Amino acid sequence: MTEVEAKKPQESLQDRLAQVIELLHRHKLVEGLTHRQEGQHQDLVESLVHRQNLAELQRKLDDLHPADIAHILEALPLDDRLTVWQLVKAERDGDILLEVSDAVRETLIADMDDHEILAAAKDLDADELADLAPELPRDVVHELMESLDAQQRERVRSALSYEEDQVGALMDFEMVTIREDVSLEVVLRYLRRLKELPGHTDKLFVVDYDGVLKGVLPIKRLLVNDPEKQVGEVMADDPVSFHPDEDGYDAAQAFERYDLISAPVVDKNGKLIGRLTIDEMVDLIREESESEVLSMAGLREEEDIFASVWKSVRNRWAWLAINLVTAFLASRVIGLFEGSIEKLVALAALMPIVAGIGGNSGNQTITMIVRAMALDQVSTGNTKRLLRKELGVSLINGILWGGVIGAVAYGLYGSWSLGVVMTAAMTLNLLLAALMGVLIPMTLARLGRDPAMGASVMITAMTDSGGFFIFLGLASIFLL
Amino acid sequence: MTEVEAKKPQESLQDRLAQVIELLHRHKLVEGLTHRQEGQHQDLVESLVHRQNLAELQRKLDDLHPADIAHILEALPLDDRLTVWQLVKAERDGDILLEVSDAVRETLIADMDDHEILAAAKDLDADELADLAPELPRDVVHELMESLDAQQRERVRSALSYEEDQVGALMDFEMVTIREDVSLEVVLRYLRRLKELPGHTDKLFVVDYDGVLKGVLPIKRLLVNDPEKQVGEVMADDPVSFHPDEDGYDAAQAFERYDLISAPVVDKNGKLIGRLTIDEMVDLIREESESEVLSMAGLREEEDIFASVWKSVRNRWAWLAINLVTAFLASRVIGLFEGSIEKLVALAALMPIVAGIGGNSGNQTITMIVRAMALDQVSTGNTKRLLRKELGVSLINGILWGGVIGAVAYGLYGSWSLGVVMTAAMTLNLLLAALMGVLIPMTLARLGRDPAMGASVMITAMTDSGGFFIFLGLASIFLL
Numbered sequence: 028m029t030e031v032e033a034k035k036p037q038e039s040l041q042d043r044l045a046q047v048i049e050l051l052h053r054h055k056l057v058e059g060l061t062h063r064q065e066g067q068h069q070d071l072v073e074s075l076v077h078r079q080n081l082a083e084l085q086r087k088l089d090d091l092h093p094a095d096i097a098h099i100l101e102a103l104p105l106d107d108r109l110t111v112w113q114l115v116k117a118e119r120d121g122d123i124l125l126e127v128s129d130a131v132r133e134t135l136i137a138d139m140d141d142h143e144i145l146a147a148a149k150d151l152d153a154d155e156l157a158d159l160a161p162e163l164p165r166d167v168v169h170e171l172m173e174s175l176d177a178q179q180r181e182r183v184r185s186a187l188s189y190e191e192d193q194v195g196a197l198m199d200f201e202m203v204t205i206r207e208d209v210s211l212e213v214v215l216r217y218l219r220r221l222k223e224l225p226g227h228t229d230k231l232f233v234v235d236y237d238g239v240l241k242g243v244l245p246i247k248r249l250l251v252n253d254p255e256k257q258v259g260e261v262m263a264d265d266p267v268s269f270h271p272d273e274d275g276y277d278a279a280q281a282f283e284r285y286d287l288i289s290a291p292v293v294d295k296n297g298k299l300i301g302r303l304t305i306d307e308m309v310d311l312i313r314e315e316s317e318s319e320v321l322s323m324a325g326l327r328e329e330e331d332i333f334a335s336v337w338k339s340v341r342n343r344w345a346w347l348a349i350n351l352v353t354a355f356l357a358s359r360v361i362g363l364f365e366g367s368i369e370k371l372v373a374l375a376a377l378m379p380i381v382a383g384i385g386g387n388s389g390n391q392t393i394t395m396i397v398r399a400m401a402l403d404q405v406s407t408g409n410t411k412r413l414l415r416k417e418l419g420v421s422l423i424n425g426i427l428w429g430g431v432i433g434a435v436a437y438g439l440y441g442s443w444s445l446g447v448v449m450t451a452a453m454t455l456n457l458l459l460a461a462l463m464g465v466l467i468p469m470t471l472a473r474l475g476r477d478p479a480m481g482a483s484v485m486i487t488a489m490t491d492s493g494g495f496f497i498f499l500g501l502a503s504i505f506l507l
Numbered sequence: 508m509t510e511v512e513a514k515k516p517q518e519s520l521q522d523r524l525a526q527v528i529e530l531l532h533r534h535k536l537v538e539g540l541t542h543r544q545e546g547q548h549q550d551l552v553e554s555l556v557h558r559q560n561l562a563e564l565q566r567k568l569d570d571l572h573p574a575d576i577a578h579i580l581e582a583l584p585l586d587d588r589l590t591v592w593q594l595v596k597a598e599r600d601g602d603i604l605l606e607v608s609d610a611v612r613e614t615l616i617a618d619m620d621d622h623e624i625l626a627a628a629k630d631l632d633a634d635e636l637a638d639l640a641p642e643l644p645r646d647v648v649h650e651l652m653e654s655l656d657a658q659q660r661e662r663v664r665s666a667l668s669y670e671e672d673q674v675g676a677l678m679d680f681e682m683v684t685i686r687e688d689v690s691l692e693v694v695l696r697y698l699r700r701l702k703e704l705p706g707h708t709d710k711l712f713v714v715d716y717d718g719v720l721k722g723v724l725p726i727k728r729l730l731v732n733d734p735e736k737q738v739g740e741v742m743a744d745d746p747v748s749f750h751p752d753e754d755g756y757d758a759a760q761a762f763e764r765y766d767l768i769s770a771p772v773v774d775k776n777g778k779l780i781g782r783l784t785i786d787e788m789v790d791l792i793r794e795e796s797e798s799e800v801l802s803m804a805g806l807r808e809e810e811d812i813f814a815s816v817w818k819s820v821r822n823r824w825a826w827l828a829i830n831l832v833t834a835f836l837a838s839r840v841i842g843l844f845e846g847s848i849e850k851l852v853a854l855a856a857l858m859p860i861v862a863g864i865g866g867n868s869g870n871q872t873i874t875m876i877v878r879a880m881a882l883d884q885v886s887t888g889n890t891k892r893l894l895r896k897e898l899g900v901s902l903i904n905g906i907l908w909g910g911v912i913g914a915v916a917y918g919l920y921g922s923w924s925l926g927v928v929m930t931a932a933m934t935l936n937l938l939l940a941a942l943m944g945v946l947i948p949m950t951l952a953r954l955g956r957d958p959a960m961g962a963s964v965m966i967t968a969m970t971d972s973g974g975f976f977i978f979l980g981l982a983s984i985f986l987l
Contacts, residue, residue, distance in 0.1 A: 094764035284574035316796035324874035336899035354863040375855040383834040394804035419816035
């Protein structure tokens, strides 16, 4: 990526987005007029205004940082998005493609021909190419690989050989390496000859003649120490480093904990093969928490907010179908007690309260546990203690709120035994919610699954069926 | 904060946590034995073993980075947490307090006397003191302020005058400033005299004699340019900067977009008053997404996973109470149709399906919208277009899944008209879910509230009451 020094934006991003939309609308308005009017003269005027609007929009876009353009593209519906995309200078396409979300990237690439894609990709680094490659047409990737030198090609291949969220796929190759037996003065002169340093260079990597990492020289130390000193005296010789097959999210947590800016990646022989930088890690932290939120709600993946209806339907399909099955089961539970309901129709009106409160309480518990698991604060070993606490919370809430709603039921239907059954059922269903809220994510984790996966759908299924069964069961025994 | 060069941990954090727990358990076991046995000799032996275990634990802790100890403290139940906390060397207390979550920090401070707190806080910087101050006893804060020099005291006061998530409360004061009319050579010599540079120094701040920010000199440029050049020639003169009253989360998004490591904070006259660093921003990004997840589920704030039952009850109280009211309303809706249910008891069994699928689908929509709003991708101006898309998705899902469940209802109860009513009710309730899933967060945002606030509880309330009303209403009209 060519580096752009970010300048202080004159307006907030929201304002700039609003301006782009405004210009787009003016452009469309004029386009509409041109189509409707036939007169030669008007045509000419309109098309002039039209061109002026586009030119103004283009100037606006040229001033923006690639990340800002990416943001604007994500916030625009498809037709506007493509209008803007066509106005962006070709040489910036690559940088912008790297910044947009996967869902939006797909729509942009679909709009480009092979020639444009090749032009956009030719200035990218090996790690950036590897990021884009899976979404590019096969023959374009082939052509791109041909154009690389052997080392670059090897790097792209290596990056592609790792899973998307492994360190090996996240690292870049822009390391500045030095030897330990030279003086800082020599290092300073060497850097000056480089003319430019890679982004996020807060440390230099010290390697021996075989490329094995011996330590790192933080730039801070390079600057404050006597230039006569040797690198070996000043360097940190036991730095935090990563292996390419480590989980990227673990690395991101280490970056967060140890306040790292960059860190070396070494192979199993200790040879330096790449580096991780904080910007990739920040993206990962954000993506991880996003995917947690989405998967709890039963969405398969990040959705382009302006995706087509069909795409959205497919994204939400799976968990809705599962929900259909669980809702059907809950309905069958009620079906078991149709006789009771016929005798005492109040049961039909009261049963959703028991189920609903259980669902809400269970969602609170499961959200807590999933979060704590994502932060590595709890493991399957803590199960018992957490269960005790959550059951305690449920017992209090059940007796308290169950008591309130029991009193209300008594007031409405004038039956104190109905009130008692209501209180008992609420308490029992809240206990069930606590039990399941702890056990579902713990069990998913033990099975090696994502503990957040459809958590909300599953806990609601449990508390619905469970709530109906408990309430109608107790009512059938004690009231009829 | 004293800076600690992070070393490559020998084991994963999970392993280290497991080791600490193991040592704690051995310690407790021995303690238990000592209490039970009376013999003089045994006592001596046990207490020796006991002391050995604690010594081993202490050695282990001394090796760990403050951030790792913070993590371990967060993952331990209260009694174990305090045992470990007492073993930590007093001079590290301050650093660790800064790293733990608010909820856990409270438990640690409650365990310290004023003298210990003063000792822990005395080495902290002004911005760090301001972070801790709100949670410390009043007279301790007073005593701490007394011990500071005038500039430091002023800085603490200034930091405390901003809201928790404003830039003014997040910035630190560790800026290295230079003048623009000196050569890079002079700057290099100046840095060498400083002996140590603040963490995250990727740029120096160029100010004039009044302290007004003129530009920034990235360390990268300092290193690669000819030392004879003047700072003014090499610096970036229009850097991204922030104001102290800006929203911290907006700043964090700018850090993410422009890949910043540090950035200057200036007052309204352009005077440099502090700096933001990426580590604070990463914490903010994580906290923001956490609070989004929690507030969607109706949890008031981050909860110490091992908090007392009472504390947890209070944290979850508010939304459970609201849920109770909404569940009661849903129950009253059913109450309106008790006559219909008495005539056709199948309605009681089928109605939760309509409500449940609506709730799930509504949660998917609201999760999408809340996320997109947090990322500034949608504004209240997009409402119409998003509504159209979500209604489209719902229509398809309603006809499709509603058709399936209508067929099942026909199969179960042998009434085709019941099946048709079921399909129609499902479709209408899914449309309602889409409508509310878009309108609830948009309306909250328009009212200046957090769009995620209790989103899940509110959408479920709508789809429950709405679902019952639609289904039972249609059934009463067409089936009875």
